[in-house]
Amino acid sequence: MPGTVLLIAASPAGKGCLVDAASVLPVLAAVAPSVLSGTDTANVVELADPLQPQAVLTRLRAAATAPGPLTVFLTGQLQLDRRQRRPHLALARTTPATVRYTGFPWHWIREELRLRAPGSTTLLVDLHTDAETWQHLAGQPLTGGPGVALYGRVAPPPPRRAMAVPTYMKSLATILRSGHRPPLAQLHQQALTRSYGEDPDSARRDLVLAVEPRYRAGVPMPAPATAHGYAAAPAPAPAPAPMPASAPVPGPAPYLAAVPMPAAPPVTVPPVTVPPPVPTPTPTPAPADPHAEITAAVQSGRHAEAAVLAEQWERTALRTYGPGADEVVHWMEVRADLAMFAGDAELSCRIWLAVADARLTAGQPSDAPAVEAAVDRAHHQWGRIGDSARARELGPALADLRGRVPGRRQGALDDIxxxxxxxxTQVSP
Incomplete structure (x- = not known):
C-alpha cells in the first residue's frame, strides 16, 4: 500500500523569525519518496511557509485520511498564545500578539491524527522556541497522540540577532539521501549524532523527543461483551511437545530363555480408581485493536459496518466506565467522524453537539481544546446539512452552545x- 509524506516548513516573516525552516525543504525533496515514507511508493505533499492555519489543516486532514502509513516532517517555530498559553506552530503572518489567530495550534495535530490506525503514523520534528515557550514545554512536553511515533528535538531560542539552522532535520534528510531508511529509533539517533557533531552545544540544551506509540497495531485491547458479537474464538489446542532425541524409547523387556523361572503365586490386586484427567484451559487470543478494523472498513467504503463497530465499542465503554467517561466520549467522537466520512452531516452534527455537552457537563472549561474542537466541528457539519428542516431543528441548540463556547473564530455565533x-428561524439574542 502506498504511503503519504507531508513536508511542512513554517516560520514567521520578519524579525520574529528564529529558524530558517524553509532551508530544509530542498534537502528533503532530494530524497526518494519511497525512502521518506518507508514504503514501496509514496505521495509527497509540501508546504513551504504557509500563510493560513486553515491551509495547513486542509493538507493535514487530507494526509491523515489517506490509506497507508503517514510520515510528517515538520520544521518550524513554536509560540504560545497569550490567552490560553497553548503551543502553536508559527506561520508566515504570526506575531506574538496574533498567535491565537494566525498560528497553527499543536492540539489540532493530535486531533487530526487520533483516528489513524495505531502504529501507522510517524511525526519527525525540528522545532525552535522563544524563551517563554521553552519554559512552558519543559513542564509540558509535546505529544503526538497515543498511536503516533514522535521523534526529533525542540531547541531553545538562539542567541540574540542569530538565525537558528534546522540541523536535526537536515541531518535526517542527508542520511535518507543514501537511499537506505534504517529503523525509526536508529534513524533518529544517527540524525542526533550527526547534528550534534556540527553543534556540540545543542546536545546539552535541546529537548530530545523519542516517544513511541502508547498502543500499536495488533496489541491486545479489551473486547466488548459477548452479547455484542465480540467473543474471541478459542485457540486450537497446542500440539504435544516432541520427545527429546536422548530420551529412552520404551519397548518390550528382554526375554531370557535359558533361565527357568518359578511360577509366581497369584496376586490379588485391589481395584484402583483413576481420576479423569483435568483439561488444561487453552488461552484465547485477544482481539486486535478496533481502530484498525474501523479504519479498514472506512477505507473500503463499508461505512455502515464501521458505524456498527463504533457503536458496539461505545456501549461497552458505557457499561464499563459509566456515562461521561473519557472512553465513552472517545467513541462518540469516532462515531461523529464516521458519520462525516459517510456524508451524513446531520448525524455528525448531532453527535458533535452531544460530545461538547458531555465535556461541559463533566466540568471541562469552555475554552478547553477538546470542547472548542467539538463545537467547531458541529458548526462545520451543520453548515453542510442539505435538508432545511433538519438544519432549522439543530440550529437553536448549536446557537446556544456557541454562546457558551465562542471558540477561535470571530463572529461564529453571528454566522449561525x-x-x-x-x-x-428566530433565535434569542
Missing part, C-alpha cells in the same frame, strides 16, 4: 444567527 434567519 444569519443562517437561521435565512431558514426562517
Amino acid at each position: 444567527r444569519r443562517n437561521l434567519s435565512r431558514l426562517g
Whole structure:
C-alpha cells in the first residue's frame, strides 16, 4: 500500500523569525519518496511557509485520511498564545500578539491524527522556541497522540540577532539521501549524532523527543461483551511437545530363555480408581485493536459496518466506565467522524453537539481544546446539512452552545444567527 509524506516548513516573516525552516525543504525533496515514507511508493505533499492555519489543516486532514502509513516532517517555530498559553506552530503572518489567530495550534495535530490506525503514523520534528515557550514545554512536553511515533528535538531560542539552522532535520534528510531508511529509533539517533557533531552545544540544551506509540497495531485491547458479537474464538489446542532425541524409547523387556523361572503365586490386586484427567484451559487470543478494523472498513467504503463497530465499542465503554467517561466520549467522537466520512452531516452534527455537552457537563472549561474542537466541528457539519428542516431543528441548540463556547473564530455565533434567519428561524439574542 502506498504511503503519504507531508513536508511542512513554517516560520514567521520578519524579525520574529528564529529558524530558517524553509532551508530544509530542498534537502528533503532530494530524497526518494519511497525512502521518506518507508514504503514501496509514496505521495509527497509540501508546504513551504504557509500563510493560513486553515491551509495547513486542509493538507493535514487530507494526509491523515489517506490509506497507508503517514510520515510528517515538520520544521518550524513554536509560540504560545497569550490567552490560553497553548503551543502553536508559527506561520508566515504570526506575531506574538496574533498567535491565537494566525498560528497553527499543536492540539489540532493530535486531533487530526487520533483516528489513524495505531502504529501507522510517524511525526519527525525540528522545532525552535522563544524563551517563554521553552519554559512552558519543559513542564509540558509535546505529544503526538497515543498511536503516533514522535521523534526529533525542540531547541531553545538562539542567541540574540542569530538565525537558528534546522540541523536535526537536515541531518535526517542527508542520511535518507543514501537511499537506505534504517529503523525509526536508529534513524533518529544517527540524525542526533550527526547534528550534534556540527553543534556540540545543542546536545546539552535541546529537548530530545523519542516517544513511541502508547498502543500499536495488533496489541491486545479489551473486547466488548459477548452479547455484542465480540467473543474471541478459542485457540486450537497446542500440539504435544516432541520427545527429546536422548530420551529412552520404551519397548518390550528382554526375554531370557535359558533361565527357568518359578511360577509366581497369584496376586490379588485391589481395584484402583483413576481420576479423569483435568483439561488444561487453552488461552484465547485477544482481539486486535478496533481502530484498525474501523479504519479498514472506512477505507473500503463499508461505512455502515464501521458505524456498527463504533457503536458496539461505545456501549461497552458505557457499561464499563459509566456515562461521561473519557472512553465513552472517545467513541462518540469516532462515531461523529464516521458519520462525516459517510456524508451524513446531520448525524455528525448531532453527535458533535452531544460530545461538547458531555465535556461541559463533566466540568471541562469552555475554552478547553477538546470542547472548542467539538463545537467547531458541529458548526462545520451543520453548515453542510442539505435538508432545511433538519438544519432549522439543530440550529437553536448549536446557537446556544456557541454562546457558551465562542471558540477561535470571530463572529461564529453571528454566522449561525444569519443562517437561521435565512431558514426562517428566530433565535434569542
